[in-house]
Structure formats: structure tokens, C-alpha cells
Amino acid sequence: MNTVVRKFTEVPVVSSENDVIKAILSRHSVSPKRVVAPGPDADQILELMSVAAAAPDHGKLRPWRFINFPQNSRGQLADVFAAALLERMPDASAEALSRARDKASRAPVVLGLVLHLDHEIGIPHVDDQLVSGGAALQNVLLGAHAMGFGARALSGQAVRTTAFRTALNIAGDEIFLCFIAIGTPTSAPRRNARPAPETLLTQWTG
Ligand SMILES: Cc1cc2nc3c(=O)[nH]c(=O)nc-3n(C[C@H](O)[C@H](O)[C@H](O)COP(=O)(O)O)c2cc1C
Structure with missing residues (x-):
């Protein structure tokens, strides 16, 4: 059995001359606390959807979709976060409810990524479908970075609550995977x- 050495490089290596590789290597998550307006405008959000659509998609099922939460929906989204917290913690304090509500306004652009995995189809296997959603997510993160x-990407506890799923019309066979906060x-x-990199690779020798 191979022992995986958990060795991390201190500083990400951005040594390539290739623009795509440079963009991938320099991407890093930015907390919504560290972003302000402007976020991507309507055309740029659509461009991010084109970028998402370039994700590998076995069987052309496109087993995922995105939701945009425009600024004028954030008050209602705050109500949903508060309801989700009360579902999980009926005795939540006013301060906790206020913190939950604040999540709705945490970035100029907030997208949601929803997976709808077909467990019956067999091929492509549900794992392939899940990975397609992950690739769409990464494409959007990279596109925003570029x-x-x-x-x-942020998931959190709220997204699994009935209050949240009902308010956002998440179907029974869908998974609200995460928000993507952009600014x-x-x-x-x-x-x-x-x-x-060398810790990520083993050689199969037969
Ligand atoms: C689907 C998904 C959901 C995530 N949800 C959260 C979250 O709720 N809270 C959090 O702190 N990080 C979350 N993360 C991790 C961050 O988005 C981020 O990937 C991580 O902090 C590593 O940063 P990096 O992208 O710069 O390597 C999530 C990642 C993914 C892929």
C-alpha cells in the first residue's frame, strides 16, 4: 500500500509561461468578507455560465444548474437564512439570527449551484455526474479569477434544511451544493x- 505524504508547498508555484496554467495556479478562494462591489455584471455572469458549460459532462446530462441571487432578492434570502437557522436551532439567539441574515448580503454577486443527479440511469454513473458539477464549479471559480x-464556494448548514430547500424550490432529487460569492x-x-505535486502521483507498475 502506498503511504501518502501530506507535504504542502509553502508558496504556490506559478512558474509556467502558459496563461491558462498560470491562471489555474494563481487561483485562490477569496472570503466574501474580503470582497466589495463591483461583482461581475449581467454579461459577465452569463460568460461565467458559458465557462460552466465547458465542464466535462458524460452523456450530456448537464446534471447541474445555477441560481443567481440579485441584490433585490437578498432581503428575502436573509429571511430564508433566518428560517433555516430556526429550523435547526429553535432557540437561536437574536444575535445568531442576525449573523444568519447577514450571510445573504455577503458579496455583490451570489450564485447557487444545484446538482440533479440521476441515480437510475446507470451510465453515466452518478459519480461522473457529481464530478461534472464539481468541474462546473471550478470553471466558474477560475473564470471569475480570470x-x-x-x-x-460556501455551503454551510442552511442549505440542507427544509426551510431553505422549499423557499428555493430545490426538488427532492436535487442537491443545493453551494453558494459562490463573487466580488x-x-x-x-x-x-x-x-x-x-509529487505526493499526488503514484506509478502503477502492474
Ligand atoms: C462545494 C464546496 C463547498 C464549500 N463550502 C465551504 C464552507 O461552507 N465554508 C468554508 O469555509 N469553506 C468552504 N469550502 C472551501 C472553500 O471554498 C475553499 O475551497 C477552501 O477554503 C480552500 O481555498 P482555496 O480554494 O484557495 O484552496 C467549500 C468548497 C467547496 C468545493
């Missing part, structure tokens, strides 16, 4: 260390 924005970064990037 446009000069900061973005972060203009206010501070220098905080880059996470990345795994050393």
Missing part, C-alpha cells in the same frame, strides 16, 4: 499552500 474577481477583492491574496 476576470479579476475574487470568489469562494472585487479588497486585500492582497491569502494563498493556501498546495500539496507538493
Whole structure:
């Protein structure tokens, strides 16, 4: 059995001359606390959907969809976060409810990613469908980064509650995977260390 060495490089290596590889290597998540307006405009959001649509998609099922939460919907989204917290914690304090509500206004652009996985179809297997959603997510994160924005995927506890799923019309066979918060970064990037590449690869020798 191979022992995986959990070795992380201190500083991400951005050594390539290739623009696509440079963009991938320099991408990092930016907390919604560290972004301000402007976020992507309507055309840029559509461009991000084109980028999502370039994700690998076995069987052309497109087993995912995105929801945009425009600014004028954020008050209602705040109500949904409060209801979701009360469902999980009926005795939640006023302060906790206020913090839950604040999540709705955490970035200029907030998208949601919903998966609808077909467990019956067999081929493509549900794993393939799940990975397609992950690839669409990564494409959007990368696309936002390439446009000069900061973005972060965030799920949290609320998204699994009945209050949340009902308010957002998430069907029984759908999974609300995460929000994607996007805006203009206010501070220098905080880059996470990345795994050393050699620790990610083993050689199959038969
Ligand atoms: C689907 C998904 C949901 C996530 N949800 C959360 C979350 O709720 N809270 C959080 O702190 N990080 C969450 N993360 C992790 C961050 O988005 C981010 O990937 C992580 O902090 C690593 O940063 P990096 O992208 O710069 O490597 C989530 C990641 C994914 C892929």
C-alpha cells in the first residue's frame, strides 16, 4: 500500500509561461468578507455560465444548474437564512439570527449551484455526474479569477434544511451544493499552500 505524504508547498508555484496554467495556479478562494462591489455584471455572469458549460459532462446530462441571487432578492434570502437557522436551532439567539441574515448580503454577486443527479440511469454513473458539477464549479471559480474577481464556494448548514430547500424550490432529487460569492477583492491574496505535486502521483507498475 502506498503511504501518502501530506507535504504542502509553502508558496504556490506559478512558474509556467502558459496563461491558462498560470491562471489555474494563481487561483485562490477569496472570503466574501474580503470582497466589495463591483461583482461581475449581467454579461459577465452569463460568460461565467458559458465557462460552466465547458465542464466535462458524460452523456450530456448537464446534471447541474445555477441560481443567481440579485441584490433585490437578498432581503428575502436573509429571511430564508433566518428560517433555516430556526429550523435547526429553535432557540437561536437574536444575535445568531442576525449573523444568519447577514450571510445573504455577503458579496455583490451570489450564485447557487444545484446538482440533479440521476441515480437510475446507470451510465453515466452518478459519480461522473457529481464530478461534472464539481468541474462546473471550478470553471466558474477560475473564470471569475480570470476576470479579476475574487470568489469562494460556501455551503454551510442552511442549505440542507427544509426551510431553505422549499423557499428555493430545490426538488427532492436535487442537491443545493453551494453558494459562490463573487466580488472585487479588497486585500492582497491569502494563498493556501498546495500539496507538493509529487505526493499526488503514484506509478502503477502492474
Ligand atoms: C462545494 C464546496 C463547498 C464549500 N463550502 C465551504 C464552507 O461552507 N465554508 C468554508 O469555509 N469553506 C468552504 N469550502 C472551501 C472553500 O471554498 C475553499 O475551497 C477552501 O477554503 C480552500 O481555498 P482555496 O480554494 O484557495 O484552496 C467549500 C468548497 C467547496 C468545493
